[in-house]
Amino acid sequence: MSNEKIALFTIFGGTGDLAQRKLYPSLFKLYQKGYLKDHFAVIGTARRPWTDDHYHEVISDSLADLNADQETVTQFASHFYYQSHDVTDAEHYRTLKKLSEKLDAQYGLQGNRIFYLAMAPNFFGTIAQHLRSENILTDNGFNRVIIEKPFGHDYESAKELNDQLTATFNENQIYRIDHYLGKEMIQNITAIRFGNNIWESLWNNRYIDNVQITLSEKLGVEERAVYYDNSGALRDMVQNHILQILSLLTMDQPVEFTENDIDVEKVKALRSLRPLKPEEVATNFVRGQYGAGDDAKAYRDEDKISSDSNTDTFVAGKVMIDNYRWSGVPFYIRTGKRLADKFTRIDVVFKRPVVNIFNHEDVRANDDAATSLDPNILTINVEPTEGFELRMNAKAIGQGFATTPVKLNYSHDAEATAGSPEAYERLLHDALNGDATNFTHWQEVADSWKFVDVIQKYWDEHQPEFPNYRPGTMGPDAADELLRQDGHRWVYRN
Numbered sequence: 170m171s172n173e174k175i176a177l178f179t180i181f182g183g184t185g186d187l188a189q190r191k192l193y194p195s196l197f198k199l200y201q202k203g204y205l206k207d208h209f210a211v212i213g214t215a216r217r218p219w220t221d222d223h224y225h226e227v228i229s230d231s232l233a234d235l236n237a238d239q240e241t242v243t244q245f246a247s248h249f250y251y252q253s254h255d256v257t258d259a260e261h262y263r264t265l266k267k268l269s270e271k272l273d274a275q276y277g278l279q280g281n282r283i284f285y286l287a288m289a290p291n292f293f294g295t296i297a298q299h300l301r302s303e304n305i306l307t308d309n310g311f312n313r314v315i316i317e318k319p320f321g322h323d324y325e326s327a328k329e330l331n332d333q334l335t336a337t338f339n340e341n342q343i344y345r346i347d348h349y350l351g352k353e354m355i356q357n358i359t360a361i362r363f364g365n366n367i368w369e370s371l372w373n374n375r376y377i378d379n380v381q382i383t384l385s386e387k388l389g390v391e392e393r394a395v396y397y398d399n400s401g402a403l404r405d406m407v408q409n410h411i412l413q414i415l416s417l418l419t420m421d422q423p424v425e426f427t428e429n430d431i432d433v434e435k436v437k438a439l440r441s442l443r444p445l446k447p448e449e450v451a452t453n454f455v456r457g458q459y460g461a462g463d464d465a466k467a468y469r470d471e472d473k474i475s476s477d478s479n480t481d482t483f484v485a486g487k488v489m490i491d492n493y494r495w496s497g498v499p500f501y502i503r504t505g506k507r508l509a510d511k512f513t514r515i516d517v518v519f520k521r522p523v524v525n526i527f528n529h530e531d532v533r534a535n536d537d538a539a540t541s542l543d544p545n546i547l548t549i550n551v552e553p554t555e556g557f558e559l560r561m562n563a564k565a566i567g568q569g570f571a572t573t574p575v576k577l578n579y580s581h582d583a584e585a586t587a588g589s590p591e592a593y594e595r596l597l598h599d600a601l602n603g604d605a606t607n608f609t610h611w612q613e614v615a616d617s618w619k620f621v622d623v624i625q626k627y628w629d630e631h632q633p634e635f636p637n638y639r640p641g642t643m644g645p646d647a648a649d650e651l652l653r654q655d656g657h658r659w660v661y662r663n
């Protein structure tokens with residue numbers, strides 16, 4: 170049976186960075202694998218006055234790293250058409266409609282349309298509105314719209330954006346990208362939780378002591394300075410990626426592994442987040458901004474950043490979930506720029522054994538019943554290494570009887586990971602299949618913003634003492650103190 174997918178892609182922002190770095194290579198990989206074949210076409214649109222020939226050269230250049238043979242690249246690029254226009258101009262959509270209909274007939278696309286909005290979000294509303302008013306949606310095939318982050322900058326703006334989109338598209342036609350949901354190891358969270366009795370039976374507050382989620386970046390703001398300075402780490406990373414990961418880690422078992430059932434459980438998990446009162450923000454969340462390092466500029470000295478910017482480049486927080494499964498278990502989250510290394514990991518720290526039979530003195534010395542035996546820790550390495558690690562206590566080799574921590578380690582084979590689809594490829598494939606499981610749904614977005622808005626508002630009203638961490642560290646000392654005050658510490662320390 171053929172795996173071929175049939176669709177017309179219209180990429181708004183076809184000349185942009187995202188299109189060239191991510192979308193064209195991902196579409197090409199789908200083409201190489203036979204998911205896209207004869208029955209697909211792509212319209213790239215933006216203001217630049219490019220010709221189709223020039224567009225084909227750009228497509229070909231964007232695939233340079235893939236070392237593909239030139240004939241395949243040329244064949245692939247021949248499916249691409251460029252149309253120069255301003256998305257705020259209604260005329261644009263009339264020519265777009267004609268071109269879409271022509272390509273639909275030429276390639277046999279059966280009215281299937283995917284609109285990819287790879288542009289600044291302030292254009293999303295006008296694009297959606299024109300797609301409807303100029304009748305670009307079809308009646309005979311599917312119509313889907315894929316949109317990029319950020320989805321609003323607070324709950325109100327996200328709702329306004331959603332209202333604009335839902336005037337044209339139903340919720341089940343809207344695919345909100347969170348590229349973390351396209352990562353192999355993030356998708357693995359449900360596999361290990363619900364595919365292994367040992368984990369699911371222990372996955373609650375009786376056995377888990379705390380959970381730590383770290384999304385650490387080594388680079389500074391780079392070319393995203395203008396956007397980042399208006400956003401900050403809380404909005405850029407916590408509202409979306411971290412809360413999405415948290416919902417996958419904490420949701421109850423879905424009835425079936427389907428988009429709707431998973432969404433229902435994720436929403437329940439997000440709605441169980443304990444909302445912070447403004448006066449609790451300072452004790453539960455830490456913000457940071459990097460200063461200068463040995464060979465790195467301070468954030469405030471970066472290009473296009475104002476010298477008195479109070480934007481957070483680091484966040485650490487303690488999140489509590491008020492439900493039967495998680496009551497009392499702190500979820501510590503952190504993310505930031507110019508940290509020690511680039512990686513994403515999740516550490517699930519289990520409770521220690523209540524008695525250490527190997528050292529009775531130890532039991533007597535501890536009031537809280539937990540012993541000095543190391544806790545078991547399940548680490549999910551999301552990137553760059555992809556795999557799992559489990560720390561256990563075992564007997565130290567040799568005479569006598571001492572215990573020592575050992576690690577069970579599994580990493581995906583480098584060859585298998587190299588051939589595995591990149592997040593955008595996976596997500597484009599899902600969108601072609603009409604499967605929005607690994608996209609964010611409106612209620613999840615709404616609940617995440619409501620949680621984050623309280624923190625952001627408190628920060629906006631209180632001056633930070635920035636800069637407060639050095640590049641190459643894991644953020645301000647206060648992020649360590651956050652755990653220390655609960656008797657915990659970060660599993661990853663540099």
Ligand SMILES: NC(=O)c1ccc[n+]([C@@H]2O[C@H](COP(=O)([O-])OP(=O)(O)OC[C@H]3O[C@@H](n4cnc5c(N)ncnc54)[C@H](OP(=O)(O)O)[C@@H]3O)[C@@H](O)[C@H]2O)c1
Pocket residue numbers: 181182183184185186187188214215216217254255256257286287288289290317318319
């Ligand atoms: N780049 C990434 O890795 C990345 C990652 C995550 C999310 N995103 C999100 O993806 C979106 C696109 O990002 P990007 O980095 O690709 O931005 P970009 O490089 O600045 O591209 C913006 C695109 O919009 C077009 N454009 C701007 N104004 C227009 C108008 N009035 N009419 C028609 N076209 C117009 C530009 O082309 P012309 O100048 O030729 O008109 C360009 O193709 C943003 O929402 C961003 O937040 C990007």
